Amino acid sequence: MFYLEYKPAPPLARFVRALWYTSAPPRERSLDRVLPTGRVQVILNLARDYLSDCRDDGQKERMAPALVIGARSIYELIDASDMANLIGIVFEPGGFSTFAGDAVDLFSNRNWALADLWGAAEQGLRDSLREIQGPRERMQYLEQFLLNRLAAKLAKQDSSRLNVVEFAIHRFERSPGMATVREVSRGTGWSERRFSQIFREEVGFSPKVWCRIRRFQRAVERLHAGVDVPWAQLALDCGFYDQSHFANEFRAFSGIDATTYSALRPTRWANHVPVPDIV
Secondary structure (H helix, E strand, O other): OEEEEEOOOOOHHHOEEEEEEEEOOOOOOOEEEEOOOOOOEEEEEOOOOOEEEEOOOOOEEEEOOEEEEOOOOOOEEEEHHHHHOEEEEEEOOOOHHHHHOOOHHHOOOOEEEHHHHHOHHHHHHHHHHHHOOOHHHHHHHHHHHHHHHHHHHHOOOOOHHHHHHHHHHHHHHHOOOOOOHHHHHHHHOOOHHHHHHHHHHHHOOOHHHHHHHHHHHHHHHHHHOOOOOOHHHHHHHOOOOOHHHHHHHHHHHHOOOHHHHHHOOOOOOOOEEEOOOOO
16 A cells, blocks of 8 residues: 655645545455544545445445545544545644635535535546646645635635634643633633634534544544553543543444454554454
8 A cells, every 4th residue: 555645834734734645456355444533534536436435234325536524523434445546635623614615514424525515626626636647746736726725715714713723722632631611712702602603613513522532532542552551541541531431432433442443453544444344
């Protein structure tokens, strides 16, 4: 498998966490369980004219070849064959709304055809990327495409909402399990209700759900790194109340328990777990 990731430079870096490209040969197991990160992605299949919608019952349907993957709070199943020639964009929390022109929570836990959002520009982008041969050159083209769209949007955008989101995300990350929604909303100068509404519209989830996802992700990162500590200690280190809380939350977000994750622990990406032959 070939994988390349690129962090764009400012001003795009404020909105886009990473651009990535992968090219992977077929493999024995065809499905991956992708765990939720709470971040919006855009993916474009450059190998064929569809992406696969995989269900828990083993059924698959074809979707558009370029998708907005809304911020997720639940796992999804993907067909590994879709990764034969795939390029994507990972947005920062609050970064996608500038490119969407709409409330981000409308996309949450849903997949949207990118053409429905960007119109003819989507087809032109995908056609151009397919004509370019090198992965780095493809990512450079994608970066310039996003910069051009960003420049047009920034001229009309009020950045105050993004400023509030960035402030809140920083506070939640700096003091996981300690910074409450009420305390953070006070720091914004907005009421708790107003703050929660803006955060949901810009990020895709309420502040409380976002903090739950981030707590889950801290646990995933520790497990993927192979940290050898008792479950109870891991739970406390990641901000859970106790081991039972950790176990319940882990299964709620991933659909599997932490022991199963550790047994199937992926070698490359923490959030891509191989699915056994029987789903």
